[in-house]
Amino acid sequence: MADYDFDVLFIGSGPGGYVGAIRAAQLGLRTACVDARETLGGTCLNVGCIPSKAMLHASEYFDAAANGAMAKMGVEVTPKLNLPSMHAQRVDAVDQLTKGIAFLFKKNKVTWLKGHASFVDAHTVAVNGQNHTAREIVIATGSSVTPLPGVEVDNAKGIVVDSTGALELAAVPKTMVVIGGGVIGLELGSVWRRLGAKVTVVEYLDQLLPGMDGDIRKEAARIFARQGMELRLSTKVTGCKVSGKKATLTIEPAAGPSTGSGPSTGSGQAESLTADCVLVSIGRRPNTQGLNLEAIGLAPNARGQIEIDGQFRTSVPGVRAIGDVVPGPMLAHKAEDEGIAVAEWIAGQIGIVNHTVIPGVVYTWPEIAGVGLTEEAAAAKGAIKVGKFPMAANSRAKTNHEPDGFVKVIADATTDRVLGVWCIASVAGTMIAEAALGMEFGATSEDIAYTCHAHPTHSEAIKEAAMAVRGKPIHM
Numbered sequence: 001m002a003d004y005d006f007d008v009l010f011i012g013s014g015p016g017g018y019v020g021a022i023r024a025a026q027l028g029l030r031t032a033c034v035d036a037r038e039t040l041g042g043t044c045l046n047v048g049c050i051p052s053k054a055m056l057h058a059s060e061y062f063d064a065a066a067n068g069a070m071a072k073m074g075v076e077v078t079p080k081l082n083l084p085s086m087h088a089q090r091v092d093a094v095d096q097l098t099k100g101i102a103f104l105f106k107k108n109k110v111t112w113l114k115g116h117a118s119f120v121d122a123h124t125v126a127v128n129g130q131n132h133t134a135r136e137i138v139i140a141t142g143s144s145v146t147p148l149p150g151v152e153v154d155n156a157k158g159i160v161v162d163s164t165g166a167l168e169l170a171a172v173p174k175t176m177v178v179i180g181g182g183v184i185g186l187e188l189g190s191v192w193r194r195l196g197a198k199v200t201v202v203e204y205l206d207q208l209l210p211g212m213d214g215d216i217r218k219e220a221a222r223i224f225a226r227q228g229m230e231l232r233l234s235t236k237v238t239g240c241k242v243s244g245k246k247a248t249l250t251i252e253p254a255a256g257p258s259t260g261s262g263p264s265t266g267s268g269q270a271e272s273l274t275a276d277c278v279l280v281s282i283g284r285r286p287n288t289q290g291l292n293l294e295a296i297g298l299a300p301n302a303r304g305q306i307e308i309d310g311q312f313r314t315s316v317p318g319v320r321a322i323g324d325v326v327p328g329p330m331l332a333h334k335a336e337d338e339g340i341a342v343a344e345w346i347a348g349q350i351g352i353v354n355h356t357v358i359p360g361v362v363y364t365w366p367e368i369a370g371v372g373l374t375e376e377a378a379a380a381k382g383a384i385k386v387g388k389f390p391m392a393a394n395s396r397a398k399t400n401h402e403p404d405g406f407v408k409v410i411a412d413a414t415t416d417r418v419l420g421v422w423c424i425a426s427v428a429g430t431m432i433a434e435a436a437l438g439m440e441f442g443a444t445s446e447d448i449a450y451t452c453h454a455h456p457t458h459s460e461a462i463k464e465a466a467m468a469v470r471g472k473p474i475h476m
């Protein structure tokens with residue numbers, strides 16, 4: 001057997017690569033992890049999940065003080081924004097967490113190689129002109145912003161930005177146009193709306209949040225519009241011109257694909273929209289360029305992703321792939337679980353990720369979360385039963401003045417097995433964990449309905465929605 005430098009080498013230290021590397025080292029493998037960034041943690045820790053949540057959390061406090069939510073509870077304050085401090089706590093959160101990964105690498109004896117990795121052969125990568133060999137190489141290179149032709153991002157100027165630029169704006173723009181009503185657009189659009197920007201969302205489809213349950217998408221649009229976001233659905237951007245400190249977009253009705261269920265707010269002809277800031281958030285694409293995949297004869301599929309089998313093996317022996325660079329939702333926890341599983345396969349164990357039970361959360365106010373099938377997808381597969389329960393009838397949500405949203409439980413009409421759960425609620429992201437656990441154990445709606453839930457909690461709404469699948473909830 002060839003004498004390799006490492007048993008396994010991960011390219012990329014995002015949630016896929018760093019978690020996989022730590023797990024591999026815990027299992028006794030000689031492990032290395034290469035990343036081109038100065039700090040570990042990939043997109044998620046450096047410019048994604050963590051800094052966006054730091055800004056969402058801080059701006060939520062500002063909004064609660066500014067929009068009267070706190071006054072309603074007898075706390076009267078007039079907030080004053082200190083944006084540099086808000087940014088400083090974001091930078092601090094990122095700093096602490098990325099350093100935490102470096103500490104864990106040291107503790108677990110993972111070798112951290114700083115630099116850009118490219119393949120020499122299936123067991124060798126070059127980093128800064130030096131070759132490193134491994135019995136197995138795992139591509140965990142993640143994804144980057146999908147560019148929009150004609151709309152050139154310049155984060156340094158802060159006028160046309162992507163998600164990274166939108167995290168760091170030096171001043172609150174008076175007006176902001178978000179191109180793409182998906183997760184990033186709504187999260188970062190919410191941050192700047194809360195801090196005072198007039199936000200317009202331009203979305204190609206006739207509903208926000210593609211991939212989510214239809215009722216959730218409609219309710220989300222209603223809530224965001226009420227919060228003051230202007231939603232231009234079924235609308236496409238055809239050009240962008242930056243002049244001075246403003247950008248002017250030309251937009252027109254989209255003739256493209258439609259979900260068939262939402263309102264069209266396009267006016268029927270081309271218009272222009274001028275704003276202090278434009279956020280381009282139309283999706284992300286896998287990072288495969290610069291890896292020299294040609295050297296190992298590995299070609300991405302038509303969507304730019306690396307295809308894998310159930311053991312995360314690519315078509316090239318010795319090379320596996322995980323995370324955003326492979327098919328599936330581009331989510332940190334999905335990448336992490338794949339990191340653990342791939343390490344277990346490489347160590348000779350069995351590593352399982354149940355891809356049918358991957359929760360997704362949008363960290364807006366209220367939060368939006370789901371796991372499993374949408375009602376539309378479940379109904380297309382067979383007979384279903386659906387139970388819904390409004391947060392307005394949940395005692396904790398009502399007491400906290402958080403009446404927006406609902407929980408929906410979708411179950412198989414014959415077996416009663418839960419196929420999907422969707423929530424809009426202030427703490428939907430925390431609530432959805434219970435649904436994921438239940439589905440992982442093959443729960444029926446009856447199991448959830450008869451599970452004792454602490455009172456008063458928002459999670460009782462999941463129990464009541466499960467009761468609604470089979471008959472009637474109590475509090476309606």
Ligand code: FAD
Nearest residue numbers: 012014015016036042043048049117142323324330331332
């Ligand atoms: P990444 O985290 O993208 O890491 C890949 C790493 O590989 C990068 O550090 C990159 O520098 C490195 N790399 C690439 N090519 C090479 C090379 N050739 N050599 C060396 N290094 C290389 N997901 C959630 O689940 N929850 C959230 O709240 C959330 N919020 C987000 C907010 C924003 C603004 C963004 C942009 C994304 C968010 N995501 C969130 C998505 C999440 O960040 C990704 O799904 C996750 O980071 C994917 O992990 P990964 O390990 O596959 O890749």
Ligand code: NAI
Nearest residue numbers: 180181182183184185202203204281282283284330361362
């Ligand atoms: P997205 O796929 O969520 O949304 C992109 C939106 O842009 C879609 O609604 C799409 O219809 C629209 N769009 C595409 N082309 C357009 C065009 N030309 N004009 C107008 N609209 C257009 O992608 P987003 O928001 O960029 O996020 C990328 C990924 O990052 C997501 O897949 C998500 O998984 C991940 N992410 C996850 C978060 C979380 O879990 N809370 C937070 C942020 C990102």
